[in-house]
Amino acid sequence: MIVFLNGQFVPEEEAVVSVFDRGFLYGDGLFETMRIFRGRPFRWAAHMERLERGAEFLRIAPPIHAEALRAAADELVARNQMQEALLRLTLSRGVGPRGYSPAGAVHPTLAMSLHPAPLTDRRNPPRWRLVTASFRLPANEPIAQFKTCNKLPQILARAQADVAGADEALLLNTDGFVVEASSSNLFWIDDEGVATAPLPSGVLAGVTRGVVWEICGGLGLAVREACVTPEQLRLPRGVFLSLSSVGVAEAVSLDGHDLSLSPNVDRIRDGYDTLTSAESL
C-alpha cells in the first residue's frame, strides 16, 4: 500500500508522523472519508468544501492547492490500483511549540490513504440494529459541524454498540435529542415526509446527508429538520442512516425495539445507487 504524505508517495511502513504532531497530541486536525467508485472520488468537491471550511475554522492552512490535491488523490488510486475504495484524508496542524495554543504551528501534516470499500450487495442491502449511546454531544456547538479528529464520543458510542451486538450507535446531545449516529447521519420517515436532525443540534454536516436530501427532493419526498428523542424515534414508518462508505442503511431496530420498514427507504437507496453509478461513469 502506498500512502500520500506531505507531498510524497511513500510505502505504508514509512507513512509516519512525529509523536509531537498536534494531531497525535490533541486530535488537532480534520479528516474526510470518501468513496472511490470506478477510480473516482464521489462528491470530491463537497468533501473539499467541508474540509476548507473546517480548516478556516481551525485556522489550519492546507499545505497543498486544491488542484494538486485532486491530482495526488488520482495518482494514489492509480498507484494502488484500487478502483473501489475508501479514501481517508487527514489534515493536522503538525508540530508546534508545547501547549494548547496553536501559535507557532505552521507546518500542517496532510496524509491520504486508501482502504478497501465495505462489500455491499444490492440484493441484500444493509439493515442495521441501533442502540442509543450514553455519551452526549454538546448542543449548539460550532465545532460539531466539522469532521475533526476529536472522535472519542463517537468511538465510545460505537464501542457500546459493539458490546450490545448492534451495528451502529445513536448519539444524543446535551438537550436530550437524537443528533446522529457514530459514523452516519440519521433520517426518519413519517406522514409529513423525511426528517433529520437540524445542524445546530450538533450534527456533522455529512456529504451523504446532502446527497440523500437531493435524492428525496427528486422523489417528491419533502425533507425537513426536526428534533426527536430516542423514544419518539420508535414511531416513524422507516428509519435510515446515510454514510459515505455504505450509502444508505435501513435501521431495523432501536434499543431492542423493532422499527417499521418503509418501501421509501428502498426507493432512496435505489436513488443513491443510480446517482453514484451515473456520476462515476
Place this chain on the structure above:
Amino acid sequence: MIVFLNGQFVPEEEAVVSVFDRGFLYGDGLFETMRIFRGRPFRWAAHMERLERGAEFLRIAPPIHAEALRAAADELVARNQMQEALLRLTLSRGVGPRGYSPAGAVHPTLAMSLHPAPLTDRRNPPRWRLVTASFRLPANEPIAQFKTCNKLPQILARAQADVAGADEALLLNTDGFVVEASSSNLFWIDDEGVATAPLPSGVLAGVTRGVVWEICGGLGLAVREACVTPEQLRLPRGVFLSLSSVGVAEAVSLDGHDLSLSPNVDRIRDGYDTLTSAESL
C-alpha cells in the same frame, strides 16, 4: 533530545507513529503532563492513578507495568539530563482496523518526552488575564474527567485568549457555568472560603487541583464545589488557576474587568512551593 517510545529510547527524529495510529486519526488516547523537580516527577502516583482510570474507561490496556514505566521515566530524565522539566506521557490505542470501533486495536502506543519547564520567579509570580471562550464543554459527561487527546475545545479557547492578548481562557459548559480554564483548574475565594467547579460540571480532575485542595485544608481555608457564571466570577476576593506546569497563577482580570487580588492566593502559592520543594528533596 531522547524520547521513550514503545519500550525504546530513541532520538527525537525517530520518535514517530504510523499515520494509522488511532491517536493521530481520532485523538483516541490519553495523556499526562507532570512537572519534574530536581529530577523527580511530582505526584507521579496521582498522575498514574488518573491515567489508569482513564485507560480503564477507554479500555486501552497500558503496554507496560507501572514500575517499569516509572523506571523508564527516571531513565528518560537521566538520559536527557533535564532535572527541571515537564514530562508528557501519551497513551494511544495504536493501529487498528479502519473505522471508529476500537475492536481489534490491541497494540497501544506509549510515548514519553521531556520539555523545558516554564520559567517561574518567586519574586514575580504569574498574574494572568483571562477571557471567557465561546466554546462550551458538555455538562455531566464522564469523558471530561479524563485527560483525553480530544482537546479541540481547549485549543480553540486558548486561541481566543491569544487573539484577545490574554493568558488563559475560561470554558463554560452547556449549562452556562464556568468549568475550568483551557489548561488549568479554576478557584475563587469569597467569604465562605475557597471554591471550585464540581467534577460533574465537566471538570478535568486535575492533579494540581487536588494538591491545592490539600494546601487550603492545611491553611484552614474551607474548600467547596460551586457553579458560577462568568459574571459572578467578577465578585470574589481572589481568583486563581492551578496547573502542573506552573503551580498556582493568580488571575488579575476577566474579560477586561479587573479582579480583586487576595493575600490568600499568595499563601496558597507559598504552600504549593513549600510542598513541591519538600517532596522533591
